[in-house]
Amino acid sequence: MPGMTLTEVGAAFDEGALTARELTEKCLTVARQNADTTHAYVTLTEDEAFTAADAADERIKRRSRLSILDGVPVAVKDNMLVAGIRATAGSHIITNYVAPYDATIVSRLKAAGAVLVGKTNMDEFAMGSSTETSCHGPTRNPWNTEKIPGGSSGGAAVAVAEGSAIVSLGSDTGGSIRQPAAMCGVVGLKPTYGRVSRYGLMAMASSLDQIGPFARTAEDAARVLSVIEGRDPMDSTSVDLEPSWKVPLRFPSSLKGLRVGLPKEYFVSGMDSDVERAVRDAVAALENLGAEIKEVTLPHAEYALAVYYVLMPSEVSSNLSRFDGIRFGTRVAGASLEETYRKSRGTGFGKEVRRRIMLGTYALSSGYYDAYYLKALKVRRLISNDFAQAFTEVDVIATPTSPSVAWNIGEKFDDPLAMYLSDIYTVSVNVAGLPAVSVPCGFSNGLPVGLQLIGRHFDEKTILGTAHAYEHAAGLREQLSSPTSIK
Amino acid sequence: MKLSIEEVEHIATLSRLELSTEEKSAFASQLSSVLEYVDKLAAVDTSDIEPMAHSLPVRNVFREDEATACGDTVRDALLKNFPERQNDLLKVKAVFS
Numbered sequence: 318m319p320g321m322t323l324t325e326v327g328a329a330f331d332e333g334a335l336t337a338r339e340l341t342e343k344c345l346t347v348a349r350q351n352a353d354t355t356h357a358y359v360t361l362t363e364d365e366a367f368t369a370a371d372a373a374d375e376r377i378k379r380r381s382r383l384s385i386l387d388g389v390p391v392a393v394k395d396n397m398l399v400a401g402i403r404a405t406a407g408s409h410i411i412t413n414y415v416a417p418y419d420a421t422i423v424s425r426l427k428a429a430g431a432v433l434v435g436k437t438n439m440d441e442f443a444m445g446s447s448t449e450t451s452c453h454g455p456t457r458n459p460w461n462t463e464k465i466p467g468g469s470s471g472g473a474a475v476a477v478a479e480g481s482a483i484v485s486l487g488s489d490t491g492g493s494i495r496q497p498a499a500m501c502g503v504v505g506l507k508p509t510y511g512r513v514s515r516y517g518l519m520a521m522a523s524s525l526d527q528i529g530p531f532a533r534t535a536e537d538a539a540r541v542l543s544v545i546e547g548r549d550p551m552d553s554t555s556v557d558l559e560p561s562w563k564v565p566l567r568f569p570s571s572l573k574g575l576r577v578g579l580p581k582e583y584f585v586s587g588m589d590s591d592v593e594r595a596v597r598d599a600v601a602a603l604e605n606l607g608a609e610i611k612e613v614t615l616p617h618a619e620y621a622l623a624v625y626y627v628l629m630p631s632e633v634s635s636n637l638s639r640f641d642g643i644r645f646g647t648r649v650a651g652a653s654l655e656e657t658y659r660k661s662r663g664t665g666f667g668k669e670v671r672r673r674i675m676l677g678t679y680a681l682s683s684g685y686y687d688a689y690y691l692k693a694l695k696v697r698r699l700i701s702n703d704f705a706q707a708f709t710e711v712d713v714i715a716t717p718t719s720p721s722v723a724w725n726i727g728e729k730f731d732d733p734l735a736m737y738l739s740d741i742y743t744v745s746v747n748v749a750g751l752p753a754v755s756v757p758c759g760f761s762n763g764l765p766v767g768l769q770l771i772g773r774h775f776d777e778k779t780i781l782g783t784a785h786a787y788e789h790a791a792g793l794r795e796q797l798s799s800p801t802s803i804k
Numbered sequence: 805m806k807l808s809i810e811e812v813e814h815i816a817t818l819s820r821l822e823l824s825t826e827e828k829s830a831f832a833s834q835l836s837s838v839l840e841y842v843d844k845l846a847a848v849d850t851s852d853i854e855p856m857a858h859s860l861p862v863r864n865v866f867r868e869d870e871a872t873a874c875g876d877t878v879r880d881a882l883l884k885n886f887p888e889r890q891n892d893l894l895k896v897k898a899v900f901s
Binding site: 400401414415416417418510511524550553554556617619620622623624626627634638641642643644645646647648650651653654655657658659660662663664666668671672674675676678679682688689691692693694695696697698699701733734737748749750751774 | 807812815816818819820821822823827831834835837838839841842844845846848850853854855856857858859860862865867874878881882884885886887888894896897898899
């Protein structure tokens with residue numbers, strides 16, 4: 318049963334071959350079996366899941382399913398709030414925090430009948446590219462448990478890859494959905510900034526954060542997007558969707574008329590040769606499907622990571638000031654109020670979180686603001702303009718998702734800059750607020766490689782359609798359905 | 805940009821973060837290497853470029869200035885998350901001494 322798509326689950330429900338309770342039990346069993354190996358979850362919500370599954374089974378019997386997600390086991394990253402359930406974001410400072418209300422995406426999932434099976438592991442407050450900075454310990458890659466799963470949404474990617482959830486939700490600030498999707502061999506979508514409400518998502522960098530789905534197929538990712546997207550009065554940056562932005566129920570299998578751009582700045586150096594080969598083969602497959610391949614230029618591409626590592630920590634330093642041990646979370650009492658802040662934050666936050674808070678504080682401090690923060694905001698405009706220019710010539714931009722496959726656990730843990738460089742192909746998408754999807758495009762040493770497809774603002778339709786056509790042509794589904802390292 | 809231990813201590817104070825002695829020296833070199841990397845931005849000509857704070861042209865989203873009650877369930881859940889409380893009040897250190 319693990320490895321089923323939403324269409325297959327729906328058909329099995331309709332035929333009476335499978336119940337929501339059975340599927341939920343199966344997913345929870347996989348999650349429990351792998352708890353000590355992949356460690357995808359920090360909290361399993363079994364009681365709530367079975368209650369939701371039984372309610373869904375009643376509707377399935379009456380042939381009145383609420384949506385394509387009705388009765389479907391879904392996992393949610395631990396930085397999103399589910400009322401009454403612990404939400405730790407992988408941090409000691411809020412290990413005992415119980416969410417007082419549902420995030421908007423969670424209320425939408427519930428209203429669609431989805432069965433929430435648990436909260437998935439992540440880098441602390443989504444800061445990391447490997448899911449190693451979690452206070453709950455690392456998550457491991459189901460293709461090789463000596464390897465990292467990518468991050469920060471590593472647990473949510475693993476949940477889908479191992480089959481402990483049919484689909485899941487992660488958050489992506491600089492690649493945190495796409496990079497783990499690539500490393501675990503699943504599809505991961507970062508929607509356009511503003512497409513999905515962030516209400517109830519713990520803010521990391523508010524101008525970059527976006528929630529999106531992990532799924533087995535591009536079509537499934539599109540269906541989850543349809544459930545969670547749309548304006549929310551509780552998030553003033555979410556927008557009303559125009560009808561032409563909607564994703565269709567079915568995608569065409571030909572890519573005739575599609576123009577795909579390859580940024581020349583991305584195919585230079587620093588990329589594993591196996592990754593480059595898999596991505597170039599995938600691009601050749603797009604051409605066989607009828608797409609026209611063109612070289613494009615993104616002249617400021619080399620500055621994207623620097624822009625990101627100024628803007629993101631600046632926003633982090635501001636957003637994380639709320640974690641001070643006063644109204645919620647762990648309080649470590651000091652002699653004065655200020656000492657209470659320092660001790661609570663000093664012991665509650667891990668090293669990477671403190672490094673980023675300090676970087677941001679420095680970049681925003683008096684005397685440095687213009688050189689760092691303001692400068693980065695200006696270069697951000699140039700990066701965004703580069704994409705706008707490229708999208709006058711092409712409809713989709715294709716790149717590797719990550720310059721390498723999954724690395725060994727511990728390998729880059731004490732070298733922040735080396736870790737940051739692994740986000741080189743994904744961060745510019747957040748800087749410009751664009752949508753992008755990572756779709757599996759092959760293997761290197763038994764580890765999955767991802768192809769990233771970037772689109773125009775709100776044109777998820779085109780990138781998901783391209784990913785769908787590619788999936789069919791590539792025929793990797795069988796190979797991707799059973800990761801080698803787990804039961 | 806190379807940070808000294810004193811500068812790291814100053815930033816830690818601004819950030820309200822306690823650091824151990826070993827952390828101070830590790831952070832000094834790790835933060836310096838990131839700052840050296842981002843210094844490449846200085847090479848970009850940004851004269852006449854408007855800073856871009858946001859990727860969408862969304863401006864001034866208003867709602868009526870009216871309080872909306874959260875309901876007792878949410879209120880109780882918020883109170884339960886208090887690290888220290890006295891009945892329904894949040895207990896804190898004295899702010900003014």
